[in-house]
Amino acid sequence: MMTDERNVFAGIFMENQPSAVQEQKLSQTVAEAEAEADKAVCIEPQCEESMSEAANGQEEPTPEEPTIEGPTPEGSTPEEPTIEGPAPEEPTIEGSTPEGSTPEEPTPEDPTPEDPTPTERGGFMYLLRDILSVVISAIVIAVALKAFVVDSRIVPTGSMIPTIHEGDRVIILRLPHLFGKRPARQDVVVFAPGEEFGNDDDLLKRVIGLPGDTVEIKSGLVYVNGEALDEPYINEPRRKDYDEVTVPEDCYFMLGDNRNHSRDSAMWLNPFVPFSDIKGKVILRYWPIRDFGIVE
Numbered sequence: 001m002m003t004d005e006r007n008v009f010a011g012i013f014m015e016n017q018p019s020a021v022q023e024q025k026l027s028q029t030v031a032e033a034e035a036e037a038d039k040a041v042c043i044e045p046q047c048e049e050s051m052s053e054a055a056n057g058q059e060e061p062t063p064e065e066p067t068i069e070g071p072t073p074e075g076s077t078p079e080e081p082t083i084e085g086p087a088p089e090e091p092t093i094e095g096s097t098p099e100g101s102t103p104e105e106p107t108p109e110d111p112t113p114e115d116p117t118p119t120e121r122g123g124f125m126y127l128l129r130d131i132l133s134v135v136i137s138a139i140v141i142a143v144a145l146k147a148f149v150v151d152s153r154i155v156p157t158g159s160m161i162p163t164i165h166e167g168d169r170v171i172i173l174r175l176p177h178l179f180g181k182r183p184a185r186q187d188v189v190v191f192a193p194g195e196e197f198g199n200d201d202d203l204l205k206r207v208i209g210l211p212g213d214t215v216e217i218k219s220g221l222v223y224v225n226g227e228a229l230d231e232p233y234i235n236e237p238r239r240k241d242y243d244e245v246t247v248p249e250d251c252y253f254m255l256g257d258n259r260n261h262s263r264d265s266a267m268w269l270n271p272f273v274p275f276s277d278i279k280g281k282v283i284l285r286y287w288p289i290r291d292f293g294i295v296e
């Protein structure tokens with residue numbers, strides 16, 4: 001009887017004792033529970049910071065590890081420094097085509113037509129025509145200026161010394177006389193010679209008497225209308241006297257500045273020069289260069 005009770009008790013005890021497998025599973029479950037508990041548990045300062053961040057709704061940036069400047073250990077590749085700020089934009093090359101897009105074909109520009117050369121226009125004849133047109137135009141302009149505006153003369157004699165010397169070259173103004181402008185007293189003019197000279201060389205003299213004036217030379221002085229002229233331009237006074245004459249209408253009385261070596265109105269058979277023979281007023285001497293200047 002007692003044996004049976006012991007056996008029953010021993011069976012009950014054995015049933016209540018955990019097996020080795022059960023103990024292993026139980027220890028594994030306890031370990032997993034402790035690990036989960038460790039994950040749920042946080043250190044107090046960290047929990048406080050996490051709670052404050054959660055309250056403010058802001059996240060604190062993760063602090064970066066300080067970069068220690070110094071030599072790069074041998075065998076390691078140096079890291080390139082990181083530049084803070086926006087990433088630099090790659091330069092855009094004009095004419096480059098973005099990736100994935102079809103390059104546009106350049107539109108050919110219309111070539112600007114160039115002026116054809118003389119050869120292209122027709123060769124030598126066209127070039128010759130252009131040259132001749134320029135030369136003819138220049139000649140026409142020069143002739144027109146010479147005939148109606150200005151002209152030049154070479155002084156043939158020394159009768160106007162010291163104002164103008166033989167061989168000097170002068171410019172005469174023709175335009176005013178062509179429009180009827182009359183010369184003034186003591187102007188130097190160019191005029192055609194009279195019939196008694198027997199040549200066609202123009203003469204240069206100074207106007208002394210105007211139409212209607214009386215002219216007389218006495219004791220080396222020239223008197224016009226009874227008054228002696230002031231003549232600082234003469235070379236020397238005239239030695240011979242000249243009786244008084246009256247200048248006819250539309251005519252002029254002429255004398256040279258080199259009074260004793262000049263063939264002028266005081267020596268001519270017909271002492272008067274018609275206005276129609278006067279070709280212009282001498283305004284400038286251009287040769288020789290050393291005597292260049294206005295003629296007065």
